[in-house]
C-alpha cells in the first residue's frame with residue numbers, strides 16, 4: 001500500500017497538533033520487516049558461526065552464500081534498497097523510509113545484506129549506474145549487479161592526496177584515440193578482493209585545466225583489464241575482511257571511450273549523488289549494530305557479579321545502558337527523518353540531514369560498542385563476541401564516505417548561511433545591561 005508522504009513543512013506538526021505525527025512504519029514496511037526478520041532468524045543467524053569458520057579456513061565466498069541469495073531472491077526479498085527499481089529487474093525496491101527498519105535488521109550480521117543484494121558498495125554503485133549509465137552500460141553492468149551475479153567497487157581515495165577533498169584526486173584519465181588510459185594509485189577500495197568483483201568505478205581527472213569541480217570524470221573498468229594490479233588487502237585496525245579494502249595500481253589501463261560514465265567533467269557531481277543514499281544505508285545498519293551491542297551489554301551485566309553485586313546494579317553501568325538507549329533513539333529518529341526527506345525532497349534537498357547522520361551515527365556506534373566491550377571484560381576484545389568487529393566497523397565509518405569533520409563543516413556552513421539570511425534577527429533577544 002503506498003504510504004502518504006507529507007512535505008517537510010517546518011513547524012506544520014505544531015500548527016496541526018502533535019497527533020499529526022505518525023512514527024509507525026507503513027504497512028508495506030511492517031510486512032517486509034516481518035519477512036526479513038523471519039529470514040534472518042531462520043536462514044542467516046543459524047549459519048553465522050559457520051560463516052566465520054569458513055572464512056577463517058580461507059573459503060570465500062562461503063559455500064552457502066549462493067543458495068541463500070537464490071532463496072532470498074525467490075522470496076522477493078531482493079534489491080529492497082532501490083526506490084525506482086527498473087521493471088525488468090528482480091526484487092522489490094522500497095522507499096528509503098520503508099527500507100530503513102529492514103537495513104537495521106540486516107545490519108546485525110555484517111554479511112547479511114549481501115544475501116538480499118543490499119550490500120555496500122554495490123548499492124551505491126547500482127544507484128550511480130541507475131542514474132547515469134547508458135543503455136549498453138546498464139545491460140553490461142547494472143543488470144548483472146541487480147541480478148546479484150557480480151559485485152563491484154568504487155575507487156576514489158588515493159594514498160598520495162588528502163582524499164576527503166575529492167577535488168584533490170590525481171589519477172589521470174587521458175583520452176587516447178577512441179579510448180581512455182588510466183594511470184594512478186587508489187587505496188582502501190572496499191570489495192576489490194571479493195572473488196565476484198568484476199567492476200571498478202574509477203574516479204580520476206580528465207581535464208586539469210577545467211574549473212576545480214569540473215576536472216573529474218568516472219570510467220567503468222573491468223577488474224581484469226591489463227594494467228589493473230591489486231597490490232594488497234589493507235587490514236583495518238588489524239582486522240582483515242575477506243572482501244577487502246584494497247590498494248590498487250592502475251598502470252596505463254586502457255578502456256573504450258564508451259566506458260565513460262556520464263559526461264567528461266561530471267565526476268564530482270556524480271560522486272556527490274552516489275554518496276547520499278550510500279551514507280544513509282550505512283547509518284541504518286549501524287543503528288542495528290548499536291541495538292545488538294546494547295542487548296549484549298544488558299544481558300551480560302545481568303549475569304556477571306563482582307564484589308557481591310551484579311554489574312547491572314552498579315550506577316555507572318546503569319548510566320552506560322541508559323545513555324546508550326538515549327543515543328540510539330536520538331540517532332534512529334534523525335535517520336528516519338533523513339530517509340523521509342530523501343523520499344520527499346530528494347537526496348540533494350536532504351543534504352544537511354545526510355551530513356548530520358553521517359557525523360552522528362558512527363560516533364554513537366563507537367561509544368555504545370565501547371561501553372559494551374567494557375562490560376564484557378577482556379572477552380569484549382576477543383572474536384568470541386561481535387563487539388570488536390562492530391567497533392572496528394564503526395571506527396572505520398568515521399572516515400569512509402568522508403570523515404566526521406567534513407560533514408560537521410558542511411553543517412556549520414549551512415547554519416552560518418542561514419544566520420546570514422536572518423540578518424542578525426537574534427539580536428532582539430539580547431538584553432544588554434544599561435547599568436553604568
Ligand SMILES: Cc1cc2nc3c(=O)[nH]c(=O)nc-3n(C[C@H](O)[C@H](O)[C@H](O)COP(=O)(O)OP(=O)(O)OC[C@H]3O[C@@H](n4cnc5c(N)ncnc54)[C@H](O)[C@@H]3O)c2cc1C
Nearest residue numbers: 154155156157162163164188189190396400401402403405
Ligand atoms: C574501511 C574503509 C573503507 C573505505 N572504502 C573506500 C572505498 O570503497 N572507496 C574509496 O574511494 N575510499 C574508501 N575509503 C577511504 C575514505 O573515503 C577516506 O579515508 C576518507 O575520504 C578520508 O580521506 P583520507 O584518508 O585521505 O584523509 P585526509 O583527507 O588526509 O584527511 C585526514 C583528516 O583530516 C581531517 N580533515 C579533513 N578535512 C577536514 C576539514 N574540512 N576540517 C577539519 N578537519 C578535516 C579529518 O580528521 C581527516 O580524518 C575507505 C576508508 C576506510 C577506513
